[in-house]
Amino acid sequence: MFSQISIVLLLLLCANTFHRRTCGTNLQLLCNENDRFALQIFKLGVGNHSNMLPSWSTEQDCCVWKGVHCDNTTGRVTRLDLHQQHLEVELRLESCHLTNISPSIKYVNFSSLSTLDLSGNHFFTELPYWLLNITTISHIDLSFNLLQGPIPKSLLSLRNLVFLKLNNNEISGSIPEWLGQHEQLQYLGLSENVFNGSIPSSIGNLSSLVDLSIRGLPHISENVLLLDLSDNSFSGPISPFFCHKLGRETSLDYLDISSNLFTGEVPDCWEYWKGLSFLFMQNNKLTGEVPQSMASFVDIIILNLSNNCLSGNFSLDLSNLKNLEYINLKRNNLSGAVPTRMPSGMEVMLLGSNQFEGNIPPQLSWQEHKEQFTIHFRSIWYTKGQELEYRDYGLLRTLDLSCNNLSGEIPPQVFSLDQLQTLNSSRNHLTGKMSREIGSMKNLESLDLSSNKLYGEIPTSISSLSFLSFLNLSNNDFTGQIPIGTQLQTFSASSYAGNPKLCGAPLPKNCTEASAIADGSKQNGGSNDEAFQIESLYLGIGVGFVVGFWGLWGSLFLNRTWRHTYIRFLNHVVDQIHVFVVVKWNSLKGTQ
Template sequence: MSINDHRLVQCNEKDKETLLIFKKGINDSSNGKISTWLTEKYCCAWEGVHCDNVTGRVTELDLHYQNLKGEINFSILQLEFLSYLDLSNNEFDMINIPATQHNITHASNLFYLDLSGIDLHMDNLHWITPLSSLKYLNLSGIDLHKETNWLQAVSTLPSLLELQLLNCKLNNFMTNPSIKYLNMSSFVTLDLSHNNFSFQLPNGIFNLTKDLNYLSLSGNNIHGEIPSSLLNLQNLRVLDLEYNQLQGSIPDGIGQLPNIQYLSLAGNMLSGSIPSTIGNLSSIQYLSIGYNNFSGEISEKTFSRLYNLDSLDLTESKFVFQFDFDWVPPFQLQYLSLSDTNQGPTFPSWIYTQKSLQLLQLSRSGIALVDRNKFWSLMERIKYVYFSNNSMTGDISNLTLKGRHIALDHNNFTGELPHISPMGVRVDFSFNFFSGSIPLSWKNLKHLHYLNLWSNKLSGEALVHLSNWKQLKSLNLGENKFSGTIPIKMSQHLEVVILRGNQFTGDIPLHIFDLSDMFHLDLAHNNLSGSIPKCVYNLTQMITISTIPYMTIGKFEWFTKGQEYYVDFINPNRTTIDLSANNLSGEVPLELFQLVQLQTLNLSYNNLIGTIPKMIGGMKSMESLDLSNNKLSGEIPQSMVLLNFLGYLNLSCNNFDGKIPIGTQLQSFDASSYIDNPKLCGAPLNNCTTNEENHKNATSPEDEDDDSIRESLYLGMGVGFAVGFLGICGSLFLIRKWRHAFYRFVDGVGDKLYVTLMVKLNRFHRNYAPGS
């Protein structure tokens, strides 16, 4: 019915009042459908409102995906002829259930109710009991953990056909005493996935309904074996039991489910071999049984009658694959995952026959040998390619990969980088042997979100295309030989920038500190010069608790606490700035110490001067701080004792003076965190005594040098005497214990002499080097 039709119908005044009561609690910040209410004479013309064309009574209210905030007032259920209500995927933060809701005087006509995708808490489901005509109920995403009698509430709905309570934090499901209260005889769809259930499936559960065609209990903690009563569900089309704790084997009678189209048992602890009867599921389109403990052989006989199979997932299976080299399957797959299975060393020839493949996962499958012509042709047409961690070789520079997601990392590919279609979104060529520069055609990758070229042999000015990649979120070009300068214009969406271990030169542009989404910046081990920019640091993710609602998925080399970590994702709360091993000079900007959520800061091996400001004490999330090998001076501020999460600290090889502040955290590090700061003292270094301080004040640099020479001379004389004594009296050391003791003495004296001379030499170079 069109809006023009609605204008011919004058809506019922009582319905209009009910709608306006509902509207009062809503904040329509996006000026969506509900903002038009009151702008038309008749409520039947309001956006989202549908009325009966004859009576003018409101029958439908559809406000899904409208960014509505505020309160859901269930007085809306007082609409006598309302049959359809969809408020899903909005941002409501409150539910108002009027007392009159429990005493609805009219017979409810509501048959469709969808409140899914709303992040709300709901204490009980008593309000649904009057909705006797309800056939479809979807409360997925609503927190119902306080509702302990949800089963009884649902069982009061005699007409209910479809129940979806996905991700509702439910923690009680079915125990023997409660089965008698549950009426599921009319159910066609039941989705209770991703809750907190922990129980064993009772054998009688599948006797409760024989009309069920959709059942999902995935993502819970259900244990025990798959009950044989499952075979009673002859109408079942979808069975999803993945990611539970199910044990035992797949029932042999699984092949007796003639209508099954979707079967997922992945992510359990099932064992044994695959029953041959699974080959009888001629209607099946999606089969996922990976991430279990299955064993035995699997061959073409298993799939000989699966004519309609569209998706196959055997990830992380221990099967012995016995496919004939010339086998041509009876199906054409769009989705195939054989990652973490033993397929190699030769690429499975039957995969070349799959002309409809859109996604292929063969990571960590032991593949080294491919039919080059067939393999290159396959790679060029697949949209989602995951071949990570194999031993594939070859020059693919002449290929044009049409994939949106391309993961060829951890292989042995050589030659120049291949061409990529403009639709590329995620590209990972890391840990290969690619050489040359980034192809000019890559400038057209306007949809690129993630690029990882870590650890290749690439060179040239890599960042000339960066300003074209306006959607880029993660850039990893580390451990190559790229050169040039960092461009002024970069994607405003960048979250991760890793240029580590290259030959980039020039200044760090101001723009890089204006990327509000960035939480990981690694420019270490380059030839960058100039000072760290003094500007307004708009790095929001390093100032406030992360607002990014997801992990950044990919493969990353993360350096923190003096260690290298290899991770498959980075949490946006793990904030990092690493500018170490460059030629940066000048003072460290105060703005850098205002990034209070920063966890890892490494400025080591530069030529930075100045002091550590007192405001560093406000960086209470700091876990790793390395300022070593610079020319920083002054006292270590007392406020650093407030850094309670500091697990790694290196202030060595600077010009700090005074006493190390006393605090549990700072004294937990050994002397190596503070060494080679000549005027620094206090635990864990030597104590700052009055005599020592007076002696230092009374001693000139020349006297210190004389003392150093004298100390070295005495140590040298000691070693010479010891060696001479050994030559004269060597015969006295025929006893093994004496001989070993003497050698340890000589080694100890030699080590002490070496350390003393090296420390004095470093101090000499620092104090008397040109330009110092």
């Protein structure tokens, strides 16, 4: 069972070669201290619950330990004979300053070896062939060495592998496709090597895998244009990957590392990546501040850092990012004031669920971007009361400031953004009245101002927002009657809940006629608004009558089948009425 283990352990223990002689036990010769230390480490690493190595005591010279044979001249250990020792073969020799893993040995008989830990040594060789013949082994840790060369395909014969750790070496070549055939593999560590090529798709076939570490991916070529590592379980810091010495700028245009387990700070070396147009880093565990070197993105269009653990003041000058159209910083711990300096082409700004404070800056202004970009990307954000996923944000206009510590009034300039489709300033500490300028936001589809301290009447001009499909004004201090409009009464009562001074449909609280007239006269312009309100009501009634009239009679006029069916239906109804009248009349005559 242990016919060749002595040779292997000898070479693991000995850093230098020496002349071999037939060894006997020489009580006068002291064994080498380095060998004694290595044997003691070996004893600790070998499963030995029965304590079958009692002679391996520090009180005795290691050359007289049972199974240990030393050279008569040098005192160095030359052979170990551990057969019939009833040992559990689990070999752990981590951090023993070993230098030779003996790649020249072709085969050893480790028929019971299940765990081999040789990490933290100084092996400057390729992976040994004898290791790849141990078919019973399930745990291999060769990390933190100087191992070189490619991963040999003979590793595929170790079908019981559950744990394979080869990280922090100098292993080269590509990550082999056949690794995906290790169905029982639960831990795979390949990080911090010098692999090249791509990560094989077969890694996704490892159904038992729970821990995958490939960080320190090959350094990407300067000619790569698109890199997508999203939706994996990559972990660890990303700074070594992005901040290695490139020598010159890369050609990378699209980078997506979203939805992984990356940790550590966002790298501050983006001067090498000036050409990036699309950067997705959301849904990780990144920390620290947004680095100033991101201001060097001269071509950036989309920047998504949402759902991380970023903190500190956000002081990046967005106005330098001339092409920026979309920025998402939601669900972090960023603080400071809402950024005011931004490019004129900004289309989507998502800052919700942070610690921004102060007033909403009145300088917010966007100019309509005249060109529609068609690249498809994904983003999940909060609008219309739920999490939605949108693809291709071609012409979307969105402002999300929800879940912060903003205070003060909402500047009228915000309500003059006539291209805006979504406005979400909910769950802040905003005060003041809602500007009547909201009526000019003709493209608004979603409005959420809930959970603030807004007060006053709801402007009647809001009823002119014909595209509004979501509205939430709950938990404020609005007063008076809900303006009458073609859509405002179609929203549920929850859209207005938490405003005790508010009345009118769809709320169950009715407004008296006098209070309704008083509210109308006082509401942002007096008689003009009242006239507008009445005019809108009459206009709605008139349009409804015309649509209903022509919806019925126009169909009958144009469709002969419908017209005949309708006439037969009327004849049937008349006959039924005639019969009913005759029967009733006869019954009345009979009772007289």
